[in-house]
Amino acid sequence: MLELVDSTKSFKKVKAVKKLNMFIEKGEIVGLLGPNGAGKSTAISMLSSLMEPTSGDVRYCNKSILKNPAPLRKILGMVPQEIALYEDLTAIENLQFFGRLYRMKGKELQRKIDVILELIGLTDHRKDIVKKFSGGMKRRLNIGVALLHDPEVIIMDEPTVGIDPQSRNYILETVKRLNEERQMTVLYTSHYMEEVEFLCDRIYIMDKGNLIASGTKQEIKQILSAENTISIKADRWNDAFIASIESSPTIHRIKVEEKEITIVVPKEVNMFSELAKMAEQAGLELRSIDINSPTLEDVFLHLTGRALRD
Numbered sequence: 001m002l003e004l005v006d007s008t009k010s011f012k013k014v015k016a017v018k019k020l021n022m023f024i025e026k027g028e029i030v031g032l033l034g035p036n037g038a039g040k041s042t043a044i045s046m047l048s049s050l051m052e053p054t055s056g057d058v059r060y061c062n063k064s065i066l067k068n069p070a071p072l073r074k075i076l077g078m079v080p081q082e083i084a085l086y087e088d089l090t091a092i093e094n095l096q097f098f099g100r101l102y103r104m105k106g107k108e109l110q111r112k113i114d115v116i117l118e119l120i121g122l123t124d125h126r127k128d129i130v131k132k133f134s135g136g137m138k139r140r141l142n143i144g145v146a147l148l149h150d151p152e153v154i155i156m157d158e159p160t161v162g163i164d165p166q167s168r169n170y171i172l173e174t175v176k177r178l179n180e181e182r183q184m185t186v187l188y189t190s191h192y193m194e195e196v197e198f199l200c201d202r203i204y205i206m207d208k209g210n211l212i213a214s215g216t217k218q219e220i221k222q223i224l225s226a227e228n229t230i231s232i233k234a235d236r237w238n239d240a241f242i243a244s245i246e247s248s249p250t251i252h253r254i255k256v257e258e259k260e261i262t263i264v265v266p267k268e269v270n271m272f273s274e275l276a277k278m279a280e281q282a283g284l285e286l287r288s289i290d291i292n293s294p295t296l297e298d299v300f301l302h303l304t305g306r307a308l309r310d
């Protein structure tokens, strides 16, 4: 339905996106995952006709949009990373203003606004000035604006950055409902792997302008099918324990956090007794040892040697 074909975007010396191939089919929720600076915003700016690729093509229904973006723009809703609202107007006034830009008016616009306010959970705050809204409420209204003209496809650029967990959940649930109840096609960019894991059918993972993995969640996790992630919890660590884990030849990777150590080992390795012995020798009491299937975060770490949020 919508695709990038060998699309590259250069800014003077920086190649923000390198020969990227990416497609979205009708009715899908596709995730675009990558750390800051990976090239996600640049990729979706090209997909939404806001930016022309330096080379390559952008196609909607198999036709290039580079010369004629109008058919795409009609069916596309864009939720930008930056909040684009009038702070001195109320929620309703903002929606009215943007609705008029889409040439909507009168009862039709009012009906639409009522439905959207309900959907984004701001009906009770419709007459409040946006300046007084929390970050999460502003983000929800930002999404409401993008939904005014009933888009078939919505592209969201990190819509949950910097907001409270409750608003974040609300946004994730709303995106799921838009997809399930209205068959809306969604491209969702994020650097939170758990959001993409929760929402998306298919995922693209970018790093430094390159596509480093793509496929369904299961396919991507297959990359690590030969490994298990073990999470070890304790109230504190000591150097002896960490040193003995690090020196174990069976461990592929280790990440140490305040109360949790995560290690990655080959699937066939049973580490339980070895870890318990290491803890005993180091004089450390463990709270738990859990074996988990790999997450998208583990895949990213495996492919790049870095954590997504580094």
Ligand SMILES: Nc1ncnc2c1ncn2[C@@H]1O[C@H](COP(=O)(O)OP(=O)(O)OP(=O)(O)O)[C@@H](O)[C@H]1O
Residues within 6 Å of the ligand: 011, 014, 015, 016, 034, 035, 036, 037, 038, 039, 040, 041, 042, 043, 158, 191
């Ligand atoms: N207009 C621009 N001029 C120059 N360099 C740019 C421009 N836009 C992006 N870049 C550079 O291109 C690279 C990719 O940026 P982009 O914003 O697409 O990444 P991102 O994955 O969306 O990251 P973030 O989550 O921080 O927005 C970065 O190195 C960035 O500095």
